[in-house]
Amino acid sequence: MVRTAVIPAAGLGTRFLPATKATPKELIPLVDKPAIQWVVEEAVAAGIERVVLVTGRGKGSIEDHFDRSPELEASLEASGKWAQLDQVRAIASLAEVVSVRQGRPMGLGHAVACARAALSADETFCVLLPDDIMHPTSSLLSDMLAVTARTGSSIVALKIIPGPAISAYGVASVDPQSDSDCPRLVDMVEKPAFGDAPSDLAVMGRYVFTPAIFDAMDRVGPGAQGELQLTDAIRLLCHEETVYGLPFTTGRFDVGDKLEFLLATVELALEHPDLGDRFADGLTALVKRKGFV
């Protein structure tokens, strides 16, 4: 049973400046919830009970978001705003949230390694990158956890990314003899040049790892962009024990990218139980008025 999710949240959010100058990118809202809350809710829906946030300087407000807020709660109680009070309390009881700090941004692999002290020695755990938001109906994480429950092995999420965009990702080589619905990884490379990519299978920000990933991480030196890359640790791991990939096609938004963030906001707003219908009317009128249709 995997009960802990590690969420690296120490990045500087440079792709989303100027919004992220003083606000952690993980707290930028999608409709009415910060991006990281969508991710924590996804983890909880898949059975996760404990979240280890890897944060850094200037990111304390992420911890505050998942903590109790006595002054706010007292004020909502005094004014009889019961629905908002329930909402605020529910966030603080979503999961047991602890945090560790990454003193310097030294790469994703280093960030995940910082969580080691907050996990039991023999604990298999999952990693969710908060730039990748999954649609609430996606079963990706549950499906990955089911593979680990069945096999005891690590697994990473894979998506086909055609063309030069592949060089923004970790790219997997898989064993062609293995099951194409859940292939075995044979190699990995972080952010290859388009022409050097071994496949079009990009690793997305959902992973389940056995604790052996930490020993692999200990042996990794600076890689792509001079950083300690998680991909390089997965590369070592898949040479030493079975690591699966789970290909999926739909339901992922890269909310670190401004355009995808806007599209995700629109899609999730259209599905919002209170806002959806009115938003659809307003949006339809707006695109007509602006001459887009």
Ligand code: G1P
């Ligand atoms: C990170 C990982 C990369 C992975 C990607 C998924 O890259 O290093 O291997 O494919 O997340 O979104 P980043 O987006 O932080 O550059």
